[in-house]
Each structure stands twice: as structure tokens, then as C-alpha cells.
Amino acid sequence: GQNIDQPTEMTATEGAIVQINCTYQTSGFNGLFWYQQHAGEAPTFLSYNVLDGLEEKGRFSSFLSRSKGYSYLLLKELQMKDSASYLCAVRDERADKLIFGTGTRLQVFP
Amino acid sequence: GAVVSQHPSWVICKSGTSVKIECRSLDFQATTMFWYRQFPKQSLMLMATSNEGSKATYEQGVEKDKFLINHASLTLSTLTVTSAHPEDSSFYICSARGGRGASQETQYFGPGTRLLVL
Secondary structure (H helix, E strand, O other), rough: OHHHHHHHEEEEEEEOEEEEEEEEOOOOOOOOOEEEEEEOOOHHHHHHOOOOEEEEEOEEEEEEEEEOOOEEEEEEOHHHHHHHEEEEEEEOOOOOOEEEOOEEEEEOOO | OOEEEEOOOOEEEOOOOOEEEEEEEEOOOOOEEEEEOOOOOOEEEEEEEOOOOOOOOOOOOOOOEEEEEEEOOEEEEEEEOOOHHHHHHHHEEEEEEOOOOOOOOOOOOOOEEEEEEO
């Protein structure tokens, strides 16, 4: 079956670091994506991992371990505008589609 | 680069009418387009996948006669909600995957269309 798990909600303070975890069990794997979605808006692409390891892009980093079916998104120097939902999605190679987790709603407080 | 547009952004219609939503990839050719629906505080639910020039593949539970998808060119896909009812009210989002001019792995999302059926 297909299953992607991420925490429902997280809170953090401005300037801090937060790590959002994602575990997955899918029938096929061809990459893991992280998207950011502000309320009422469409998702915007943040990162893509297909090989194990850490991908860094400015304040955001994403890590993947394929053997553990695990990824995390790391957000540094949090800003108020980072308050949003963060969606973990796995590309199922066989079905050729993205399978989304339920998303993690992050609230950043001053 | 890799911009996807959707039109309209808002639709309010009476029950029983049909609504057409357009999705365009503006600066790349999208070999595959996806249509999603999202209810408040829920994640994206894939409705169908369409490849240019071929019939769409619908997810289980999605009525293909109710949600008509046309992907006539590499830059345009349309979703028509036929005989819309209040339960069809939702946020409809398309995404596109390249193609020439964009990453072949990444899906880029349009801004979404909010549909309210009275």
C-alpha cells in the first residue's frame, strides 16, 4: 500500500530551527518532494531528493534515506512568513504520480 | 521559469451548471498535467493524470463523465465539472510536468481555482 506520514502540526519561534519529518511506504520510489503551501494558495516547490543525503538550498535543507523510507525538511532562521503547510510527496515510479502526505501545518511565533 | 497559470481563479455558479477550468504551462511544454482537488485543511487529492493527446487516467472514485479532462496541446489542459453540485465546491489545482524548458521530474502547480456551487 501507499502511506506517507508527517506530523499534523508544529510550532516554532522566529529565528529558530525546525525539522519536519516524513516517513513513507510506497510500492515504487522515484524521488521525494517537499512543497510549501500557504493557506488558500497552491503549493510551491521547495526541494527534490532522489539520492540519499542532504540537499541544501538557502535556509531550507532536505534529507533523504531511502533504506529507512525517511526524509526531513529543515528550516533555519525561521521567519513569520514561513508559517504554512509543508507537504511531503513521493513520486511513485510505477504509477507515475505524486503521492502526498497530509501536510504539516507550521506556525511560527514571534 | 516553469510557471503554470489557471483560469479562472474564482467561480461561483448555480447547481446544475457546468464549469470549465483552464490550466496552462506558460514557459515550458508540459508532457503531463495533473488535476487535484483539495478540501479545507486536507491534503491534495489527485483526480486524474493526462498526457498530451491521449485520454486522461482517473483515480479510483473519480467519475470521468463528471470531470471531463482535455489535454489538447503541450501547454493547455482543461477540466470541466459537468452538472456541478454543492458537494463539488472545492479548491481545484492543476500541475504540470515538463517537457522541454523545465525539470522533467518536478511538478509545478498552478495558483488554483476556487469553485463554489450554490
